[in-house]
Amino acid sequence: MVRKIRKAAVIGSGIMGGGIAALLAGAGVNVLLLDIVPxxxxxxxxxxxxxxxxxxKAGMDAALASAPSLFMTKKDAALITTGNLEDDFDKLAECDWIVEVVVENLKIKQALFKRLEAIRKPDAIISSNTxxxxxxxxxxxxxPEFKQHFMGTHFFNPVRYMHLLELIPGAETLPEVLAFVAKFGEKHLGKGxxxxxxxxNFVGNRIGVQGIGKVMQLMVEDGMTVPEVDAIFGPALGRPKTAIFxxxxxxxxxxxxxxxxxxxxLCVDDEQRDAFVVPEYVKKMLEKKLLGNKTxxxxxxxxxxxxxxKIRKVINPATLEYEDLVRPSFPCLDAAKKKATLAEKIVCVLTGDDKGAKFAWKMAANSFQYAANRIPEISDTIIEIDNSMKWGYNFEMGPFEVWDTYGVEAAVERMKTENLEVPANVMAMLAAGNKSFYRLEKGVKEFYDFASASYKAVPVNKTMVSLAAAKGNNKTVFENGSASLIDIGDGVFCIEFHTKMxxxxxEIVDTIDQSLDHVDANGVGLVIGNEAGGMPGAFSAGADLAFVSKLCHDKKYAEMDAFLKxxxxxxxxxxxxxxxxVAAPYGMVLGGGCETCLGADRIVAHAELFMGLVEIGVGLLPAGGGCMNIWKKFVSALPAGTAKDMDLAKLFIPAFMNVAMAKVSMSAxxxxxxxxLGLADRIVFxxxxLIGEAKKEVLKMVDDAYAPPAKQRLLVMGNAGQGMVNGELFNLLCGKMMSEYDAFLAKRIAYVMSGGDVNKNTMVDEEAILxxxxxxxxxxxxxEKTVARIDHMLKTGKPLRN
Incomplete structure (x- = not known):
């Protein structure tokens, strides 16, 4: 039997249940969302x-209204049918997978599963998000048949954005059920x-909550404040800006x-059980209903x-009074800002001698101890713990990776000096001559397995292509400070960018040119893709604005034109x-990054794609072919030979508005x-x-006897398009949806995109629009207003509406 998920059910429509339903619908699954009768x-x-x-209905409405959106697109909501557990319970018999997300009450869950056992169809998978x-x-x-198809599937909130999916086998769960859910979760739902x-609390919350609890307890004891803790446990240590509090x-x-x-x-034998006791000041906050963002x-x-x-306030744990937020700093953080890599920043913070650095080290040592002592209790290997913290808490490194960064031997010696207990499994690892938790051997990343006391290859999906592993295996063809060309096998190469954002x-423009020469002589195809940190990350946030700003201030307009050319x-x-x-974009794909993708033959995009031509926000327009290629994308979607017979106004206005309103997609x-994205482009969850799928696309095109497109003249709207745009701009100005300067810029953008001073339905050369x-x-x-916009963006990171 070939197992498929054509219809799924989610029981419980709270924020978690609604999020799971939205994710399944985004993957094209029909979903039945049920909750209790009031x-x-x-x-x-x-x-x-x-x-x-x-x-x-309230749960579904909340999911639809959530910000950021739980839905990839609101259209996905059409795949969700709602109902209640009395009138619609029998509909669960049609479902291939039923996910329980009800209140954490054992008797309620047992009663629900007893009812499900009587009506579920054979081979239907039942999972709990508890x-x-x-x-x-x-x-x-x-x-026994129910238990064979029963397991835990623990999603993290918000479901769409958190990469982690913990799978928990029951004692009797069939291996093929576990394998299927793992494959479906990874490929179709995009989860790690x-x-x-x-x-x-499985892996992620067991480790994560212990770390938060310990920080909350020792913060007051060590004389740290809430903002000081959040300053330390943020990006300098590879953690989100939201840090702890x-x-x-x-x-x-x-x-x-x-x-x-x-x-x-439940963890009565945990050596750090007391870390889970919330401090007195937190208990008082709970009594006062000071619960965070929800209150x-x-x-x-x-x-x-x-x-x-707006004035930001922060609580004083000693008085429970709110005080003005003063953003703190420490010498270790100031020094870390000057470091180029995350590894250097982490070492800088953990080895500093100021109050913040000492607290950071104390918490790091505690996390090292706790993580090592949880194997094999909560997971068999270090990989599960590191991945849980990266995918469930958005850390850039898990505890064992941070330990490696500091140096395992150096950390252990420091722990001994401070009379801190070193986990026995780590001592045994060092005694055997193994000095790191991870290593790269012949391009293969390996981890130290405590159970076998040996290194083993980190398991990876066969589709996955790791640029880091390829570089570690000496597959870098050439590189500079901004980009690299990497051999990813089978005659396919990949350009990787590595500038800030x-x-x-x-330098990147030159690298693309050099890469095309190299692939032409030595390969069969090219991928444009990166592996830059965290989620969502940035494929490319656009052109180097600092460079553009300098050209503006120096009035080097000929040099600017040469760069654009x-x-x-x-x-x-x-x-x-x-x-x-083939371009493989993900996360932020803005301005010049978007133009780079529009110039590729195909796009294989990650589902989380924030893509748009946003240059008007800094007083400019897309000048890397963006105006031309977005219009070309619209026209090329028409059946061959029909463009001249179509009312192109229906295409021109939305294409123009993408640029004039700096529209950015909230998903692929x-x-x-x-x-x-066109009909031939693909979305990968x-x-x-992503890089592996882009490589597959290249090879498929090669196998299909790829021939480059013939350069043809482009059909444009000319003066007629500019006239229509003037009406749209008048409405936007009256509605105060754009400034006078935005309208000035937009008129010129329309002039460019429509082909200039030509008549409607004129064919023009691409070079003319460029x-x-x-x-x-x-x-x-x-x-002046453009220069002001650019400088304001560089200074504040926010657009200036002038």
């Missing part, structure tokens, strides 16, 4: 379907799979406290002055190369709706597989 129905409401479905109740207790008394044991506000103090209490109650006051809150000015600069030539050469070029599905792009870009750069 207990407080009046007699006249008991036969009213709307009243009986009030709870599930983290605090053992699977064996929930499935007690149920049939971690195999967890049936222990309280902003993360707790986001999750909710009540939720965090519940997970802590659950761990304390608009937690460790932080925002007050408004009579002048509507992967911004496009002159070189960039355009590179993108044109990419488009018409004699071999396939939206990017397709905006016209940035798992970013780990020349119009360059001329407009240079003219804009001479405007």
């Amino acid at each position: 207990f407080d129905l009046k007699d006249e409401e008991k036969s009213d379907p709307a009243a009986r479905n009030r709870i599930v 983290s605090g109740i053992p699977l064996k207790d929930m499935s007690a008394g149920l049939s 799979i971690v195999w967890a044991k049936d222990t309280p 902003k993360t707790t506000d986001l999750v909710g103090l009540d939720t965090m406290s519940h997970v802590c209490q659950n761990s304390y109650d 608009r006051a937690g460790f932080y809150k925002t007050d408004l002055t009579p002048e509507w000015k 992967n911004a496009i600069n002159g 070189k960039a355009q030539d590179g993108i044109q050469r990419t488009k018409y190369a004699p071999f396939p070029v 599905a939206q990017a397709k709706g905006n016209g940035y 798992n970013r780990d597989n 020349k119009l792009e360059r001329e407009a870009f240079v003219d804009f750069s001479k405007e």
